[in-house]
Amino acid sequence: MLRLYFFISLMCLVKSDPDETCPSFTRLSFHSAVVGTGLNVKLMLYTRKNRTCAQVINSTVFGNLNMTKKTTFIVHGFRPTGSPPVWMEDLVQGLLDVEDMNVVIVDWNRGATTVIYNHASSKTRKVANVLKEFIDQMLVKGASLDNIYIIGVSLGAHIAGFVGKMYNGQLGRITGLDPAGPLFNGRPPEDRLDPGDAQFVDVIHSDIDALGYREPLGNIDFYPNGGLDQPGCPKTILGGLKYFKCDHQRSVYLYLSSLRENCSITAYPCDSYRDYRNGKCVNCGIPQKESCPLLGYYADHWKEYLKQKNPPMTKAFFDTAEEKPYCIYHYFVDIITWNKNIRRGSITIKLKDKAGNITESKINHEPAIFQKYHQVSLLARFNQDLDKVATISLVFSTGSVIGPKYKLRVLRMKLRSLAHPERPQLCRYDLVLMENIENVFQPILCPKLQM
Template sequence: MAHALSSFHMLRLYFFIPLMCLVKADTDETCTAFTKLSLHSAVVGTELNVKLMLFTRKNMACAQAINSTAFGNLNVTKKTTFLIHGFRLTGSPPVWMGDLVEGLLLVDDMNVVVVDWNRGATNVMYNHASSKTRKVAEVLKEFIDQMLANGASLDNIYMVGVSLGAHVSGFVGEMYDGQLGRITGLDPAGPLFNGKPPQDRLDPGDAQFVDVIHSDTDALGYKEPLGNIDFYPNGGLDQPGCPQTIFGGMQYFKCDHQRSVYLYLSSLRENCAITAYPCESYRDYRNGKCISCGTPQKVPCPLLGYYADNWKDYVREKDPPMTKAFFDTAEEKPYCIYHYFVDIITWNKNVRRGSITIKLRDKDGNITESKIDHEPATFQKYHQVSLLARFNQDLDKVATISLVFSTGTVIGPKYKLRILRMKLRSLVHPERPQLCRYDLVLMENVETIFQPILCPKLQM
């Protein structure tokens, strides 16, 4: 295993030569670089100039400049993914672009075309940049027309648009009457697009499959659904690990917005498939009301990111074909959260309301914790309460479990929660044995540690 990981890291190191550098290719051609501008350019404004940069597995570390009359290494019989950035306040190249190119080429033998419209996107006036989006789409249509004339198929065209780039993708898709293979919108821009009709923004009819990640719906991103499936990490609002105050500097303004890109990147590069759950609201998801997908049901749970289109066959059966899906993430890469249900039946005479903190420990001493306190749970005598627990680690074999019950009151009497049965079941791995414990008494705010036993197989 260590040797395999070492080989993988060596492979990544080999390909991680800065993708935008001016180096020499095997053909002795100069590599083209992403346009780098300054804050001065943003203040005075820039005129639109769209540059297309091609990467393939033949030239992973050296971009070729291509256009509608010169395709370079582009193979029209393969999948072609266009990466389209958004508004550039300071003129700097997107910090994530090289990683995104590398990640796509490592998972699939395709053409990756970086759409560099930095001259046009760079401006301190956001509305000046947004007004250029249709013109960018027209340039892309001219290029794709030539691809089609040379034997390409619209089915093999995939567009990944970030912020304003998501709407550029939508405009291109509209020009082809929604026949593009797929569009992924990464936190599509909200300002100047919110409330606009479908023809003036990205919408589900712009491609055969449209998936969208909304990570900053209360600021820079678009709040309402725009695709066949719309993913809302952490409800689409504040992302864990991002600064909560202005003292976080520029990250305070852009971290939530950019998180959509890094979540997508995680689907390409990490050993972590982020599962989402179709649901009407984030609150319903957190309350465990939307865990109807996956085994043993026939409908799979949708996956976030590159492999989201595995779900498109189910989407096509729906009318209208639009679904919202919610999930939570960790603060850091690879962002995965592992979901479990904690089923509790109590036998208190009186109703108890409060939160539960559950901690799991395996035989190697690894510990992971979930605090289920987004809203108080109501425990009634002989009624089962199913709580959705979210852990940062996935422990295969749990040795001990601990529970803490709290009503949240600082003063006043301390309560007991009398548990008739507790059951722990994995949603990510439903085939794993379910773990039980019987006849527990939890003293408020006191950690109770115990060894679980296997639940009887007849229990559901």
């Protein structure tokens, strides 16, 4: 809550734009946020026929809305400045790119615009009632609940849940993008988003220590970078407004990345972020196992596997890069050592291809324990996926500033891709790593019978 109050206090004045030819998202000033706004819900339809100019629709005027196609509602959250969400246009266009559907923006900026978060929160059920009335009329015109999809951001995620409850969980799908935490944490299922609110509910938690909801709320709950501090976001208040909203908004940008062909973020079902980082939960995707869940738009491909679980709920973890499109590429680094004594430390691995591209992974979240003739499998995360690796470098470090320098005697090192298990595995034998000294070498293909 403290970060929320700081965020509100740092909001700056936003000026209104002149009227436009095409209907657009309601733009209000900071003055409106100070004095407060009464609730008014405006529905704006985009289709491939009118993807650049919205049609204002209601329960009697449906415009180009095709009742036989999927209808995706986008519901925003708290708007303390009155400005439109900066991500809205990209989300609309991205959805229309991947599927021929109806996209409806649920504009409740008049109601969400206020510096008092409690006032916006109190209007969420009323917004849900407006949506219910509209969907009822869609059903009369021949639409199906199976084809109703609601994407809710922050407070919008709970609005989606309220709508779903009114249809006894028969909506096709709900996606919650960092559902709001303040005033909702600890609330019973009837007062928030819940896994039973749709046939499939997926949630991305990107700010669980501040503006977002910590506990699972869906059939599958994704926790990027553990759901806490997101890479590339400011770590201190010196980052200005971005410090307060960057983690919270990252859920939206991660979802957007799933709509691009060049980025498919894989997540790994796991009990905890620590277990994921330690490589204990990356068996999905290998032969005889279920596929790994994908983040974002295609997350519902995993719902068939969820039906086998009781209850049909799971948590999934993954890491991201600092910048768009945020994809990370996972490899296992298997190391067998032959030191007489146990060594504890971290490994930094660097890959380079023939074109000179370099990518690096520091596996230092907790010390690895190297024992004689025992294989240690370390999960490495790279920002680039190099198809043909020419050289590999390893650095071993105990993290000690003073004291003796140690050697790590490597009997065998093996590099294997999780994203592309069909690629040849790369090996190197009989290495001696001097602490904090980079050892660069050319790998060789591992024997094919080697596991």
